[in-house]
Amino acid sequence: MSLRIVVCVKYVPDATGDRHFADDLTVDRDDVDGLLSELDEYAVEQALQIAEEADEAEVTVLTVGPEDARDALRKALSMGADKAVHVEDDDLHGTDVMGTSLVLAKAIEKAGYDLVITGMASTDGTMGVLPAILAERLGVPQVTLLSEVKVEDGTVTGRRDGDTASEQLEASLPALVSVTDQSGEARYPSFKGIMAAKKKPVESWDLSDLDVEAEEVGLEGSWTAVDSAAQRPARTAGTIVKDEGEGGKQLAEFLAGQKFI
């Protein structure tokens, strides 16, 4: 039987751009170029490697986001994913992690899955909680923050490197996995891959396809509220000295003046 892998990816504003908030305090997506979140490339990579090891497998990439988010799906398809699902709906603007996870869970169930793979966090919101929430919503084992992952005989195993210990984990499929940036370099799309991606199917679903009500998502349906966002004041210019042989001592003098020594 074919191993059905669904990879959740996010289209995010480029972290090297001048990111800011829109007037409604949602992430501004108009003034900064978007792209597939770097941390999700690792998820796509591991999905492809697992699929290559399996007898038969199908990799579906899934995103929830505005029209431009299709770019993130294209990138994943050109890396080698088989097909894509784009959940797009005007009512989704301003949805928080609870709403997004609800939509993703419904879409994953509709697509059908044995294994869900995500990155460790997005590079814009950076909460890092979506994988755990998704596992809770789907009611499947959570095998998260893996720097190594393997699927064999209906079992997923992996290594989770934590602050105090490194753990070897094991769970039966269906399961949800998240991988870190330590899981292995993501491949670059080949020219052939880019050409092939143009012919791969991208399905488009809206909220009614998923039986999600508009009130459950969007800014109004959000379970959290941002009251204000202020640009951090630029740090005041510090003292910069050129080392003429006494730089270490000068620095020590500064640290002593600040009572660090």
Place this chain on the structure above:
Amino acid sequence: MAEVLVYVDHVDGAVRKPTLELLTLARRIGEPVAVALGAGAADTAATLAEHGAVKVLTADAPEFADYLVVPKVDALQAAYEAVSPAAVLVPSSAEGKEIAARLAVRIGSGIITDAVDLEAGDEGPVATQSAFAASFTTKSRVSKGTPVITVKPNSAPVEAAPAAGAVEALSVTFGALATGTKVVARTPRESTGRPELTEAAIVVSGGRGVNGAENFSIIEALADSLGAAVGASRAAVDAGWYPHTNQVGQTGKSVSPQLYIASGISGAIQHRAGMQTSKTIVAINKDAEAPIFDLVDYGVVGDLFQVVPQLTDEIKARKG
């Protein structure tokens, strides 16, 4: 007065510092009730009482160590149902965030992660967060359910505030999902004897300019002269010079110490995201144009192989 649940991060009964900081914040909102799970849970009570816990709910069972995250969610949910708190506070560790998030879904509550400050407000606790590589500061609230908030280390002072700290056994029934992910082996990290990176008052980091694993000894020597933790930039970690657990930046740890010393680090956005909120920032870099110098309170343009050892010697001499 409303009760506030505080999830306790401890190692065999030794309470980690971020939990004590949470107690300081919890006291701004209500009366802290601590929840300690696993081996040594009851041993946490004295320390927690000393810092303001009116009650300490404890539970121990093999499931907490043998299975990932979910048994702890079951226990925290049991505590939530027993106490009906005004808010639930959890330390922002990788595991803490996962526990908090799953609890939030179960109890139908919104979640705020990585708060750096917390105050009482008319419509519930107001959390301060950093966004976009710490270039913005936001204030947020949970608008549905009981606020579940995870708080980053170094967000509040540890304060002595003696309270009763009465220990009560928490009764926990594990659900079907609790045993879904088995921990088949656990290798504890070797202790370096240095402070934990995210909790340290001083962090000394090395980057590409350190130019080799063997050269990290000069960064470690400087760190040890100050009693500091050692960090590394992504470039240094990707090159295999220093372990990933010490990486500071967007895909590593985010730190906010009193003093951050960056050596041979250019200051790319990936790194700034993890250290920009440090109180005092110092950099040593041979490139006068490196973006790290835009952040510093004091910078030395020079060869770190000259400057860092001289600094270490000078610190040792001054400390006598």
